[in-house]
Amino acid sequence: MPVSLIVLAAGMGTRMNSDLPKALHKVAAAPLLHHALNAGRSLESERIVVVTGHGAEEVARAARDYDEAALTVVQEPQLGTAHAVAQAAPLLADVPGDAIVLYGDTPFIRPETLAAMLAARARHAVVVLGFHAANPGSYGRLLIDGNTLLAIREFRDASDEERAITLCNSGVICADVKTLFSLVAEVGNANAAGEYYLTDIVELARKRGLTAGVVICNEAETLGINTRTELAAAEAAFQARARADALENGVTLTAPETVFFALDTHIGRDAIIGPNVLFGPGVTIESGAEIKGFCHLEGCHVSRGADVGPFARLRPGAELAEDVHVGNFVEIKNAILDEGVKVGHLTYIGDADVGEFTNIGAGTVTCNYDGVMKHRTRIGKRAFIGSDTMLVAPVSIGDGALTGSGSVITEDVPAEAVALARAKQVNKAGLATKLFERLRAIKAAKGKS
Numbered sequence: 001m002p003v004s005l006i007v008l009a010a011g012m013g014t015r016m017n018s019d020l021p022k023a024l025h026k027v028a029a030a031p032l033l034h035h036a037l038n039a040g041r042s043l044e045s046e047r048i049v050v051v052t053g054h055g056a057e058e059v060a061r062a063a064r065d066y067d068e069a070a071l072t073v074v075q076e077p078q079l080g081t082a083h084a085v086a087q088a089a090p091l092l093a094d095v096p097g098d099a100i101v102l103y104g105d106t107p108f109i110r111p112e113t114l115a116a117m118l119a120a121r122a123r124h125a126v127v128v129l130g131f132h133a134a135n136p137g138s139y140g141r142l143l144i145d146g147n148t149l150l151a152i153r154e155f156r157d158a159s160d161e162e163r164a165i166t167l168c169n170s171g172v173i174c175a176d177v178k179t180l181f182s183l184v185a186e187v188g189n190a191n192a193a194g195e196y197y198l199t200d201i202v203e204l205a206r207k208r209g210l211t212a213g214v215v216i217c218n219e220a221e222t223l224g225i226n227t228r229t230e231l232a233a234a235e236a237a238f239q240a241r242a243r244a245d246a247l248e249n250g251v252t253l254t255a256p257e258t259v260f261f262a263l264d265t266h267i268g269r270d271a272i273i274g275p276n277v278l279f280g281p282g283v284t285i286e287s288g289a290e291i292k293g294f295c296h297l298e299g300c301h302v303s304r305g306a307d308v309g310p311f312a313r314l315r316p317g318a319e320l321a322e323d324v325h326v327g328n329f330v331e332i333k334n335a336i337l338d339e340g341v342k343v344g345h346l347t348y349i350g351d352a353d354v355g356e357f358t359n360i361g362a363g364t365v366t367c368n369y370d371g372v373m374k375h376r377t378r379i380g381k382r383a384f385i386g387s388d389t390m391l392v393a394p395v396s397i398g399d400g401a402l403t404g405s406g407s408v409i410t411e412d413v414p415a416e417a418v419a420l421a422r423a424k425q426v427n428k429a430g431l432a433t434k435l436f437e438r439l440r441a442i443k444a445a446k447g448k449s
Contacts, residue, residue, distance in 0.1 A: 010053025
């Protein structure tokens with residue numbers, strides 16, 4: 001049965017004290033919206049509709065960045081959650097099956113929980129995700145009779161007896177697409193806030209003789225982000241879970257509390273991650289690789305047997321083949337390093353292709369930018385690049401070639417050739433002594449004045 005996702009992401013997030021739409025604030029280097037979409041990924045959604053409002057263009061762009069097929073619609077004005085869901089109706093009018101309503105500021109709903117809601121749909125027309133709250137506060141309360149959900153009561157409309165209930169509403173709802181929009185069309189706004197509440201569809205469904213049910217999840221899954229404090233708490237919660245998952249999956253973390261993951265970080269088992277490593281978006285570390293301490297990685301791929309760091313940076317487009325060594329204070333960007341390449345220290349390799357078993361000496365720089373355009377450097381197999389070589393792109397170094405230390409290479413170097421490109425050394429006998437004497441005299445004169 002096909003499933004569609006409706007993600008509500010229209011909120012301004014006033015309490016965030018930010019110009020950025022709330023759904024675009026980041027946890028684990030990804031917008032909150034991406035976390036919500038990620039939860040639905042395992043469902044192989046028939047269609048995704050993101051309901052935008054504040055910062056609509058930015059939110060729409062973020063949705064397409066995650067899934068280029070995602071559809072967006074603007075809720076204007078913003079009159080409540082039922083009104084928001086209604087905006088998606090024209091985009092799902094021809095889609096059969098169920099729809100799940102998610103929220104762009106609730107990042108931790110698990111795919112397993114959504115699967116349980118879909119399973120519960122076999123027994124109920126409407127399924128609501130609930131949780132038992134340690135401190136129910138102003139959450140809406142779920143009114144149940146056995147396994148049947150009777151109603152959802154918003155806190156401001158609830159009686160004292162209803163407020164004593166700890167089973168709370170997450171806002172996540174699953175129903176048949178046509179049933180959902182039919183019920184939403186009947187929702188009114190005769191409540192304390194004057195808004196159209198999506199929660200009202202439960203009572204409306206019962207009036208039609210339809211049943212509603214509840215799936216209960218852990219409260220931690222329903223964490224919503226409304227303030228910077230809650231954003232920080234969400235980051236901590238994500239990292240704690242990601243570290244635990246990595247350890248459970250056979251990754252060694254020598255100082256787990258100091259490693260930070262992105263939403264899409266992939267690490268194979270038997271990889272070793274040192275202390276104070278930060279993973280940005282788009283990183284894959286294969287089994288058996290090692291990332292030593294104080295490294296920053298983003299948009300890169302590290303193959304089996306490679307080791308990186310300490311104090312190295314891999315930027316987007318860095319591709320390290322098997323058994324590559326990238327040492328301390330090395331930066332790699334948009335470059336492919338073939339098997340066995342060694343880049344030991346103090347080096348920048350950008351916009352480059354480096355052949356297998358080549359050695360790059362300390363202080364080497366691929367000079368890839370002319371102030372307007374980027375240019376590529378190509379280094380062949382088993383070459384040796386001497387320390388402090390400047391490779392002024394576009395330039396090619398042939399297989400087995402060697403560059404002398406301190407060279408500035410501006411022309412292609414043939415295979416197996418030695419390239420020396422530096423000024424001739426001139427020694428002036430005795431000049432150092434005379435120069436130091438003069439400098440000391442100048443310094444002494446300044447000290448007296």
